[in-house]
Amino acid sequence: MIPCKPTSRKLTLFAFFIFIFSGIQLSAQDGKALFQQHCAVCHNIFKPMTGPELMNLEERGPWSDHNKLLEWVHNPAAFMAKDPYTTGLHTQYGIIMTPFPDLTLKDVDAIVSYINGEVAAKNSPKGPTTGVAGEEKPSTSSNAVIFGVISLILAIIALILMQVNSNLKKLSDDKEGILRPEPVPFYRNKIYIAFVSIILFIVGGYYLTKGAIGLGRSEGYQPIQPIYYSHKVHAGINQINCLYCHGGAWESKQASIPSVNVCMNCHKAINTYEKGPKLYDEDGKEIDGTAEIQKLYKYAGFDPKNSSSWDPSKAQPISWIKIHNLPDYVFFSHEQHVRVGKVQCQTCHGEITAMNEVKQFAELSMGWCVNCHRQTKIDFNYDSTKGNKFYSIYEKFHDDIKAGKMDSITVKDIGGLECQKCHY
Amino acid sequence: MKKSLIILTVIITVIAVASCNRVRRTPGRTYMPDMTYSRAYESYASTDALKKEGVFYNARPVTGTMARGDEMPFPISEDKPGDTVNYFASRQVKNPLNVASIDMTEAERLYLVNCGICHGTKLDGNGPLYKGGDGPYPAKPATLVGDAKYESMPEGQMFYSATYGKNMMGSYASQLTTKERWMVIAYIKSKQVKVAVTDTTAKK
The missing domain is CATH 1.10.760.10 (Cytochrome c-like domain)
Structure with missing residues (x-):
């Protein structure tokens, strides 16, 4: 032992x-x-x-x-x-x-x-490094350019080879003493012309139709905003409720853009960006979050070194660029959809919590609206504690559901496709 | 001649392909802009044109008026910086709402949307923005349930803080109406009472 x-x-x-x-x-x-x-x-x-x-x-x-x-x-x-x-x-x-x-x-x-x-x-230099390094740097899509250049070069080579081929043939014909009529150059060859014009017609027609349909629609619109405000950081990582800033979506037609004092509720104290992941704009350039917060302070007239003397009434509004624009002849109310219809914000605005720079997710076309009105089912059940009592006026539908003639009611059934619901 | 034509085509194609960036920075064109973009003033539209015409407009309610259906405004005004007289005077103000008739589910929703982010869904002062010191918010939000200071704080004083802000907290008067603020405070008070009761029963 x-x-x-x-x-x-x-x-x-x-x-x-x-x-x-x-x-x-x-x-x-x-x-x-x-x-x-x-x-x-x-x-x-x-x-x-x-x-x-x-x-x-x-x-x-x-x-x-x-x-x-x-x-x-x-x-x-x-x-x-x-x-x-x-x-x-x-x-x-x-x-x-x-x-x-x-x-x-x-x-x-x-x-x-x-x-x-x-x-x-x-x-200490070994201290916890802030931010997750190298996270999701957007890949630059130069692939399309490379493919385009390669196919262009191949096409030119094919054309040159064809030219060489016909020249060689002509040489050999001359040597053997065979007399042939002068070959028709390709730009006067009728088969070539017909072929090219059909392709032009198809390609041109495709782009013309696409452009005509796309007029007045801005799907994917992603303007550069005056401040790089990341919804991913605020609504995603920090879990701020959408209605904290866009409270109007619950009680009015407009979702409402928060005024500067709402930003300052938190940013009076949070004046650096250091705990979140690194930020990149759509071109892959790195964004300094702290500098973006400084931009907010400029609008708010706030001096972080002298925070107690801040006067919120002197703040200037930030001129955010409106992304989602419905034509003037369309009526749309956020309250009807968010509060009564219980539609999630993400249904129309996409995965906002994953977007750094917001872009228009839906095409906001009439077909898109109507399609949703056709498919969306209404929660018709109600009693004294929950549900929407308004739906009690649709007695026939309630009877039909009881009788088993209908299994669900969609927005279309209660007038969701009437023209004057949205156009008046 | 032919060579230069080929080079030109190559350059144009490369530019055309390269300009097909997937990021769309313009909203595009419309058929009839005067029907798409409102002629009338929409929300958040610039009102500079009005100023040029000499029309006074500042988007604020007329002084001395109040919204239909809202409660009477708070009788106590904000303290000057460094002063706490009104803050303490606000202790005397009582909740004008009948607490028994408040829709607590709606009050809870308002709390979770506006307050829970800092003060926590459990009212423990540990919301997602603070996260026990790991979140971005550098100050510890008030522990509404479980701290004697806030448990014993009169509702009027809480209302003062929600209306004008206190220390690092900002004013919530622009996000919540007078009635909604009283609802939220009634909700907090109801939670505090519940915890206090369960605590005493646990000790017994």
């Missing part, structure tokens, strides 16, 4: 270290929990918010002494009366800190060590 002894000693040593490290881990965890519970509402570690940033706080004011820090945290108003540093902070931020009399000296130590740990993690 001799060789066993050192192993067991090692094991106890190992267990001892694990114990120590888990202890450290635990206090850091505590610091994080305490920080989030008490401080994070007003303080960020790295930037000033409602209160000053907490990075390197031990180097400022009297805070190297944690007892003083505790005294301040227990009763800020009383501490401020005898401390010029905190009085200065009060004039700068215009607010006195909320007292936290429950915190102990140990809690304060844990919070400060958590803050120092976060600062060290950010400063």
